[in-house]
Amino acid sequence: MGQQRLLLILILCYFVQIALGGETSSFMRSQWPSTDIPLDNEAFVVPDGHNAPQQVHITQGDYDGKAVIISWVTTAEPGNNEVLYGTEKNIYNLKAQGDVRNYTFFNYKSGYIHHCLVSDLEYNTKYYYKIGQSDSAREFWFQTPPEIDPDASYKFGIIGDLGQTYNSLSTLQHYMQSGGQTVLFVGDLSYADKYAHNDGIRWDTWSRLVEPSVAYQPWIWSAGNHEIEYRPDLGEVSTFKPYLHRHATPYMASKSSSPLWYAVRRASAHIIVLSSYSPFVKYTPQWIWLKNELKKVDREKTPWLIVLMHAPMYNSNDAHYMEGESMRAAFEHWFVKYKVDIIFAGHVHAYERSYRISNINYNITSGNRYPVPDKSAPVYVTVGDGGNQEGLASRFLDPQPEYSAFREASYGHSTLELKNRTHAFYQWNRNDDGKHVPTDFVVFQNQYWGSNTRRRRLKKNHHSWSQSLFASFEDMLV
Ligand SMILES: *[C@@H]1O[C@H](CO)[C@@H](O)[C@H](O)[C@H]1NC(C)=O
Ligand SMILES: *[C@@H]1O[C@H](CO)[C@@H](O)[C@H](O)[C@H]1NC(C)=O
Ligand SMILES: *[C@@H]1O[C@H](CO)[C@@H](O)[C@H](O)[C@H]1NC(C)=O
Ligand SMILES: [Fe+2]
Secondary structure: OHHHHHHHHHHHHHHHHHHHHOOEEEEEEEOOOOOOOOOOOOHOOOOOOOOOOOEEEEEOOOOOOOEEEEEEEEOOHHHHHHHHEOOOOEEEEEEEEEEEEOOOOOOOOOEEEEEEOOOOOOOEEHHHHEOOOOHHHHHEEEOOOOOOOOOOOEEEEOOOOOOHHHHHHHHHHHOOOOOOOEEEEEEOOOOHHHOOOHHHHHHHHHHHHHHHHHHOOOOEEOOHHHOOOOEEHHHHOOOOOHHHHHHHOOHHHHOOOOOOOOEEOOOOOEEEEEEOOOOOOOOOOOHHHHHHHHHHOOOOOOOEEEEEEEOOOOOOOOOOOOOOOOHHHEEEEEEHHHOOOEEEEEOOOOEEEEEOOOOOOOOOOOOOOEEEOOOOEEEEEEOOOOOOOOOOOOOOOOOOOOOOEEEEOOOEEEEEEEHHHEEEEEEEEEEEOOOOEEEEEEEEOOOOHHHHHHHHHHHOOOOOHHHHHHHHHHHHHH
């Protein structure tokens, strides 16, 4: 009897799996060639005026969203490090003092890179800010997020592997039309390391390219392999040198020992940023930090637990296949235990979304080497399709693995709109002949609040085992 029941369930499993089978979109779109925009293009325009601030970018400056770090570059002289700000246009009654740094990379000399922490801000408030001096001063604004609250709605954009081609520009422009309030950037920014001597000029152009978005809203940074820039042949042996000089992160607010991994909370989300290219195995600082940070996550306050990394743990593209495997071995059991909602990664230059699956029962002595449906597991999203000069990763593994829900090799970006503690609308938007086309859409049910509700409902309705099996497959659709 028991055996028959098991067989029935296995058959059900098989058919449900077929019915839900993943989709490989045959659509492929790369309108423009994978070459960088020329240096003299207006996308990289240098602002007018002596020593005018350029490459202006902001990021969250604290744990809970009441601070920003404002960064900019001056080229003729250091100038001052001051940010003037206030809540009314043209009335800058507040002032913050930052610092300045510069670096060399082989024969490249950077400009003067300013970082200024502006803190004690009010939530849900528009701030105007001004940097630079006299005639060449520039003015921008940003909006602070709502207070940390489980039902605070908020719209994030997700961009990865952006680079600086016309495809990159298209992705950026589409994102800017999306209504996204903050970008979760999953690594590989400028691709300056593709140039002779990792020409830092291409860091400057990239930072001017993205300024129209990132001067007005925070981009939450994570580092990719193109940020490592380890060039012992050029005498450049300190890793992540340009990236770390240019991009400040609020890592100390989450008790991290490195700007490369940290966490922030924003609206109803707890966002954990990891570094695929820093040590993360057991006993390393990143491992210890993550272990502690996960314990600090309070889903009653921030229901949405989101992790960013560069190299995807699940991805079925031929490119970079299994490069995230070592991090999967180190961290997947925690991600399942803590019911992470979504893990965003880049690296692979195509789009892919997984079902909720895990492979935590696998060890090298057990034979369970296939990922299985797991309702506690995150959904894995690879969005390394920003549009950089390396082009698309168009060769997917065939057949499509069962864990893969949707994949397509086109450029684009994603948005994640947190509605309340239980629901979030997620969308991937391809760049289609220069048009922004919503392509992959799913409604996420929160892994903490959604499943609490479901568990109560299941108990009340006395669902049978096979019905709850269906319920768990349904969950794979979220
Ligand atoms: C930084 O700028 C100062 C002042 O111009 C200069 O003296 C110094 O050499 C620069 N440092 C580096 C590392 O480029
Ligand atoms: C390996 O995995 C199997 C199956 O999950 C489990 O029974 C076994 O205890 C594991 N071995 C070790 C050493 O953890
Ligand atoms: C949460 O948002 C979803 C989607 O907009 C909506 O259907 C649901 O009713 C909301 N829940 C609550 C408790 O407001
Ligand atoms: Fe990468």
